[in-house]
Amino acid sequence: MDSTTTITAVHHHQRSSNKKEKIIVIMGATGTGKSKLSIHLATRFNAEIINSDKIQLYTGLDITTNKIPFNERQGIEHHLLGDFDPEDAELTASEFRSLAGFTIGDIVSRKKLPFLVGGSNSLIHGVLVDRFNPEEDVFDTGSNADPVSFELRYNCCFLWVDVSLPLLCDYLSKRVDDMIDAGMFEELTQFYQNDPVSQIGLTKSIGVPEFRSYFRRYPPSDTCSDEVSWDWVRRGVYEEAVRDIKKNTCQLARRQTEKILRLRKAGWDLHRLDATEAIRRAMTSAGDGDVFMEEWGDIWERQVVEPSVKIVKSFLEE
Ligand code: ATP
Structure with missing residues (x-):
């Protein structure tokens, strides 16, 4: 390939990636504050949320599975959250890919911004990659070649809420x-x-x-x-x-973090937001009533929300 062909190819790639639908993906282990952050950003950026937690897809066990309660959603539309009958067969990753893909298209057609939010990284991977192979477990560390693809079918902005594991x-x-x-x-x-x-x-x-x-x-x-x-x-x-x-919840958080690190290693451009200090403050000052809420909220705002807003803003301006 001569240099003109290379430049043409790069331009072509950039053009096609510019044409891709823009979506925001909020990742992180259980308990890191993904839902809270997603509501904050969704109200600010006129967004709708698509759930990507494989257990929260089903109706029932709302407390046990930690579904965001209706009264905390601030009117933000949530999709694929508690919509499926747990008595039907388990939704496969391929089915989730088409349902989420359809929902993304629908949200974009209504001139809103789609947010994909949840802790199931295999589902997130399945939705986003250009070429999806349902036979492959991309997080199976046994395989030689890296099966995680960085060629994505959407123009994604990744926000990863991270908390130091022992504290989490x-x-x-x-x-x-x-x-x-x-x-x-x-x-x-x-x-x-x-x-x-x-x-x-x-x-x-x-x-x-x-x-x-x-x-x-x-x-x-x-x-x-x-x-x-x-x-x-x-x-x-x-x-x-x-x-x-x-x-087992702690183990889940560890496995989720490992998967996120694998995605980053494979080239996914994840913006890491460190919520450790906010969570630490929330834990140590628990019981101090309003003072603690204020302090906790301030740190969360400064270290997680504000940087996220900046990242999303500049992504949307690109
Ligand atoms: P795996 O392939 O291990 O299922 P995954 O990335 O597809 O991983 P995870 O979201 O990590 O999916 O879920 C793994 C397991 O963690 C679930 O099968 C379930 O046991 C538990 N789990 C995940 N989310 C929840 C939840 N919201 N409530 C309760 N348990 C959950």
Whole structure:
């Protein structure tokens, strides 16, 4: 190829990438604040959100799977969030690719900006790559050649919310306690009451396998709602399930971060936003009421929101 041909080819590539639809992708491990950031940016940039968490696709277990509550969505339209019946077969990565692709087209046609937000990196990869091979597990570290492609079918701006893992695990452990206070155990009791085996889409949700042996021993139908009267054996089985949920949530966060690092290594241009300090502040000053909220909010604003706004702005001006 002579230099003129090369320049023509580069120009052609740039032109075609300029023509691609622009989307914002918000990535990060569970608990890093993706949903919160997405709402903030979506209100600012006239956007709609497409969920890319494979468990949150299904109806049900809203507390257990941490779906953003309706009253926190600030009127922002969410797609593919709790839309699918967990009793139907599990949605495949190919199906998700076409559904998300269709939704992106629809959002763009209404002159709005699509945001892809969620923790399932295999789904994100499947939606974005130019050539998708459903047979391939791109995160399988066993393969020799790097199967992660950096040729993407959209013009993407990647925001990666990152939190130091040991701190994130402490935070997640506390979040599990908060989820239990918010009704996670009651939600799982109901789930086990309604033929859990048939709800294929939700059976892998953290919380379901961990509570299996508890509900086998103490069937949900005769669950004694009065926890005070539980004997020490029952309390022990329950506490073991909660411990496992904490451990597995931390493991999920670690695996998600590893996958994000793999994508970056393969050439995905991820903008890293460090939310460590914000989360640390939120954890250490918990209980100080309004003062803590202000401080926490200030740091979040300065270290995560403001840089994100700048990044998105300059991406949209390109
Ligand atoms: P994998 O191939 O391991 O499923 P993935 O990138 O496709 O990885 P992840 O989002 O990392 O998908 O989910 C992996 C597992 O983590 C799920 O099968 C489920 O057990 C758990 N998980 C993920 N998201 C949630 C959630 N919102 N609530 C509860 N559990 C979840």
